[in-house]
Amino acid sequence: MSSVIRVQEDDFDVGAEIATLRKGNPAIGAVASFIGCVRDMNEGDSVGLMYLEHYPGMTERSLEKICAEAATRWNIFDTLVIHRVGELRPLDQIVFVAVSSAHRGDSFAACEFIMDYLKTQAPFWKREATPAGERWVEARASDEAAADRWKQTS
Amino acid sequence: MSSVIRVQEDDFDVGAEIATLRKGNPAIGAVASFIGCVRDMNEGDSVGLMYLEHYPGMTERSLEKICAEAATRWNIFDTLVIHRVGELRPLDQIVFVAVSSAHRGDSFAACEFIMDYLKTQAPFWKREATPAGERWVEARASDEAAADRWKQTS
């Protein structure tokens, strides 16, 4: 089990990242992954530019905790989380999560779990430029609801 | 909404396929994808070689129906399904499913739905070579159960 976390300004190559994640492990039967991209519209306004701020140190720490939690819940091999910071534009990749496992159910669930928790717990903030000026993106109740789905009753 | 289905002997480049799927559409905020790979073990036996047979015509038809059904259930843009046939070896990619959407919940659900239905409805069969000889892979009850999760009661 390896868990790689990267917070970076640079773009990333999804194909190369998945190849590295699989790194010749023939026990892997499934790789589920997710790419988040900058959209040119948000809340009905056109978005030309986006700036992503984070809390260095806590960011990596919170992502490591989320991935470790996923590894206790599902039978997975390796996880990779890449999150970009700094200036981004529509069509840019923002985030990438990939999870490998023997069987597909585990990697699907773990990948979605990591994204849902990342959205509500990892300290990133988006500021976006619209025709009406710059604004900080507001947190969405639907993201809280998505993360709440994974809460265990035990 | 576009739905691309490919059944082919050749390998595929996941990064290039995702780039084509996104093809400069700035309304896409999410791409969920899945890669299935040949494992070197199955049912406790080592697997050296695998042969994938399919039912040409019906294969494409069934995958198109599955993707069309996904598009009626979730708010998604485009779907891509690539499935390889012929001779494969451990570590080879077998199947790739990618789905784009504005928000992540739709692409995650649609991608897993397509995989679950593909596993139980698309006419592919695996024959694998083990030290004890060749054998046809048996269908798994867990795959039926995974597909049944999506049955609608309405």
Add this chain to the structure above:
Amino acid sequence: MTIQLVFLARLRERFGASRESLPYEADLRTVADILRVLRERGGNFAAELAPDRAFRVAVNQDVVALDHPVAAGDEVAIFPPVTGG
């Protein structure tokens, strides 16, 4: 006036053929009738298509139930449960 039979995967191997033209006759009304005719051949046909065996039938490339009608010109495929992905 024939029905085109298609056998796939393990059934293709067991039946020793991937395709077969079955002369269409008036009593071949449903999928069940075709299975009856095949079982009457005995041997691997009777063994693999016994009612307790798991197999699927597609008519013109759609999986159907045993009471699905068949007509001259139809393509009727018989195959094991699928194992792709």
Add this chain to the structure above:
Amino acid sequence: MTIQLVFLARLRERFGASRESLPYEADLRTVADILRVLRERGGNFAAELAPDRAFRVAVNQDVVALDHPVAAGDEVAIFPPVTGG
């Protein structure tokens, strides 16, 4: 003997600082005590940290509740609900 305050995103802008060293005093026992001291400054501090506003507090990079203890040397970050991904 200080507590290192960290302000992020919109709060960083509203408070006009990304970091601040708060002298540690004996009555700063919990996160709630720090918030009280900051609100007493009035202005944007009072407005943004009002009890009905949505913000989070992390002590040494773990999000905590208002009754979480603080000690000299701690890093206490205050920030809006997160919006990454």
